[in-house]
Amino acid sequence: MASISADNHGLRLVVRYMVLTLVAIIFIFPLVFMVVSSLKPDQQLLADTSSLRAFLPVGDISVDNYYAAFKRAPVGTFVLNSVIITGVTVVLSLFICSMAAFSFVFLKWQGRDLILSIILATLIVPFETIAIPLLLLSSKLPWIGAHGLEWGWLNTYRVQIIPFIADGLTIFLFVQYFKDLPGELIEAARVEGATWPQIYRRIVMPLSGPVLATAAILKFLAMYNQYLWPLMVVQQEEYRPVMVGLQYFFQLNRAWGEIMAYLSLITVPVLAFYLVLQRAFIASIASTGVKG
Amino acid sequence: MAQVVLKNLKKSFGTVDVIKGVDLTIEDGEFVVFVGPSGCGKSTLLRMIAGLEDISSGTLSINGQVVNDLQPKDRKIAMVFQSYAIFPHMTVRENVAFGLTIAGASKAEKDAKVNEAARILQMEHLMERRPSQLSGGQRQRVAIGRAIVREPSVFLFDEPLSNLDAALRMDMRMEIGKLHHDLSATMVYVTHDQVEAMTLADKIVVLRSGSVMQIGSPMDLYHNPANLFVAGFLGAPSMNFLDVTITEMDDTGCTVRNGALDPVRIPSLPKGDTAAKVGDTVKLGLRPQYLIPSIDPASGTLHGKVILTERLGSETVVDLALTDGTKLIVALPEDAQFERGREVSLSFGPARAHLFTPDPELQASAKH
Structure with a gap:
């Protein structure tokens, strides 16, 4: 009997691995195609699409496309801009949204529930509907910078960062997570003499690993993929992010190899970010087992 | 401090x-x-x-x-x-x-x-x-x-x-x-x-x-x-309560009885939120530890039959059904022997018994 169940177990394992491998292949093939194609000249790239050669680094392989991509567009600037914009937004967003959620969940104040429901209602408003009013507003906002008081935020980093720091989804994620934290932990900290900022910093945040990782990944992807908004508010190359930079490769003579090279390059920060956070994510899941 | x-x-x-x-x-x-x-x-x-x-x-x-x-x-x-x-x-x-x-x-x-x-x-x-x-x-x-x-x-x-x-x-x-x-x-x-x-x-x-x-x-x-x-809440097993009728009453106590209880004088007045008078039904509270069972039917004032005996080691808890059908629990030291179905009578020190006027809230919750 034991051997039969062991066989069953083995068979089930094989099937499970086959399914998982299939899923992995489906997810990984576009990436492989992108990287492999970035190494091929256009003609070969197009010819290979009809066969499995599309996924293999065969034929006339070189990094010429990468040289060409850098020549055609300031790729380094774009990647740097996106990293700055995304990085700063993610950090500020985690900080501001978690504090907002902290207030909604743990503090008592007049109108709290109403304001939270208004914030959550913004989740169903598509960005496109507010894009134009936001553009008009941004073009007139004041700012005190290196040159004193200035008007208008267009062609800056801040216009790409500040409107996206606080958002309903991130607040919602934190609110849901905080509501599930044991209330007695917060009460114990209060009785022990902790102030609200101390409770936020010493109790709530250290226990929020999973939601921080989730919110960071979602925010990172949303910010890194920004296209419409930077297209509207940035006309100068020096502030342009990667997605808008993609335009450079569709104008005039379109070169698929260069597009693939560019895409491969701009995927690197995403992968790096994900890999770093994945570890934090797993670690935080492991540490929440402590709750007991 | x-x-x-x-x-x-x-x-x-x-x-x-x-x-x-x-x-x-x-x-x-x-x-x-x-x-x-x-x-x-x-x-x-x-x-x-x-x-x-x-x-x-x-x-x-x-x-x-x-x-x-x-x-x-x-x-x-x-x-x-x-x-x-x-x-x-x-x-x-x-x-x-x-x-x-x-x-x-x-x-x-x-x-x-x-x-x-x-x-x-x-x-x-x-x-x-x-x-x-x-x-x-x-x-x-x-x-x-x-x-x-x-x-x-x-x-x-x-x-x-x-x-x-x-x-x-x-x-x-x-x-x-x-x-x-x-x-x-x-x-x-x-x-x-x-x-x-x-x-x-x-x-x-x-x-x-x-x-x-x-x-x-x-x-x-x-x-x-x-x-x-309070009487019912403190003490384990909890206090027995019997519905009894007041037949006589003065400043120092009253005499009560019911179908299973021979008339007995309790040297205290019913406690609770309301006052009681002769003819009222009140609760007689008896701690299981203060009941003394006997097989001689004439020796006690309460009469019933053994339903179940639970031996806990340090004490034995005997469940009784009184002649009027009410259930009663008696806690006895160590391993007293009372077989099922045996007729017993119980006595108790009147000074250790309590009388209470009924509690409407408790009765309401008991019905649910």
């Missing part, structure tokens, strides 16, 4: 009154237990003392100072929660030292106090562990350690033992009693377990539906319950 005074303390959630005016003085160094069934408001009352619930009206003073509007951290209290509420991301040492860290104590002071607490609670070997590596009893020890290092004026315990298994509960109960003795601190303890209340308390406060039913020392409450509720 401190005296805690509650004056007409009330709490309402919207239109629902959960604490309906509590007056209580907790003396310096006293161990007071709030006891009552779930939903009676005992935890709410404790949380009001802690400052975790707002006070709707009335005053609460600690050491002569009104603290109604003070934050928990400003009340010089420490609290131990039912779920322990120790911080999962900190080691035991960090947990115990938390209050001192927040208060900005020096490392030397912290170490000294934390080590002292660890010594008192015998958990020196656990100090570098995480809460996930501790058993329930050890976690509760950590929570108590966290409370004692801050040397609070008042310790508050919210059902601290109810998540522990029976054997551990008894150990921890004794340790808390010892702790109270060693620290001679004012302690307020909430439980629904009347054994904890009886064993630990200097003073028991019995609560029901947000009102105080009776305040007194454990033995005082046991021997002189003020009403039907």
Whole structure:
């Protein structure tokens, strides 16, 4: 009997691995195609699409496309801009949204529930509907910078960062997570003499690993993929992010190899970010087992 | 150390009154237990003392100072929660030292106090562990350690033992009693377990539906319950109640009887919210321990038949059906033998019997 169940177990394992491998292949093939194609000249790239050669680094392989991509567009600037914009937004967003959620969940104040429901209602408003009013507003906002008081935020980093720091989804994620934290932990900290900022910093945040990782990944992807908004508010190359930079490769003579090279390059920060956070994510899941 | 005074303390959630005016003085160094069934408001009352619930009206003073509007951290209290509420991301040492860290104590002071607490609670070997590596009893020890290092004026315990298994509960109960003795601190303890209340308390406060039913020392409450509720709540097995009719009554006592009870004079008057008169039906309360069974039908005043005998080792509990159908429990020392179906009569000392006027609220809840 034991051997039969062991066989069953083995068979089930094989099937499970086959399914998982299939899923992995489906997810990984576009990436492989992108990287492999970035190494091929256009003609070969197009010819290979009809066969499995599309996924293999065969034929006339070189990094010429990468040289060409850098020549055609300031790729380094774009990647740097996106990293700055995304990085700063993610950090500020985690900080501001978690504090907002902290207030909604743990503090008592007049109108709290109403304001939270208004914030959550913004989740169903598509960005496109507010894009134009936001553009008009941004073009007139004041700012005190290196040159004193200035008007208008267009062609800056801040216009790409500040409107996206606080958002309903991130607040919602934190609110849901905080509501599930044991209330007695917060009460114990209060009785022990902790102030609200101390409770936020010493109790709530250290226990929020999973939601921080989730919110960071979602925010990172949303910010890194920004296209419409930077297209509207940035006309100068020096502030342009990667997605808008993609335009450079569709104008005039379109070169698929260069597009693939560019895409491969701009995927690197995403992968790096994900890999770093994945570890934090797993670690935080492991540490929440402590709750007991 | 401190005296805690509650004056007409009330709490309402919207239109629902959960604490309906509590007056209580907790003396310096006293161990007071709030006891009552779930939903009676005992935890709410404790949380009001802690400052975790707002006070709707009335005053609460600690050491002569009104603290109604003070934050928990400003009340010089420490609290131990039912779920322990120790911080999962900190080691035991960090947990115990938390209050001192927040208060900005020096490392030397912290170490000294934390080590002292660890010594008192015998958990020196656990100090570098995480809460996930501790058993329930050890976690509760950590929570108590966290409370004692801050040397609070008042310790508050919210059902601290109810998540522990029976054997551990008894150990921890004794340790808390010892702790109270060693620290001679004012302690307020909430439980629904009347054994904890009886064993630990200097003073028991019995609560029901947000009102105080009776305040007194454990033995005082046991021997002189003020009403039907307190009588039924304290003591295990709980007090037997028989419906009896008053046949005679004067200032010093009354004579009662029913179908299974021969007329007997009880040297006290019915207690409770309403007055009783001759002809009324009242409750006769008899503790199972004070009933003496006999096989001679003429020797006792109560008559019934044995249904079941449960031997607990230290005592034997006999379930009886009286001749009028009422059930009655008798607790006898050690292994008394009463076979099923045997006719017995029971006698009791009239001075140890209690009479109560009926309690409409209890009757209503009994019907559900």
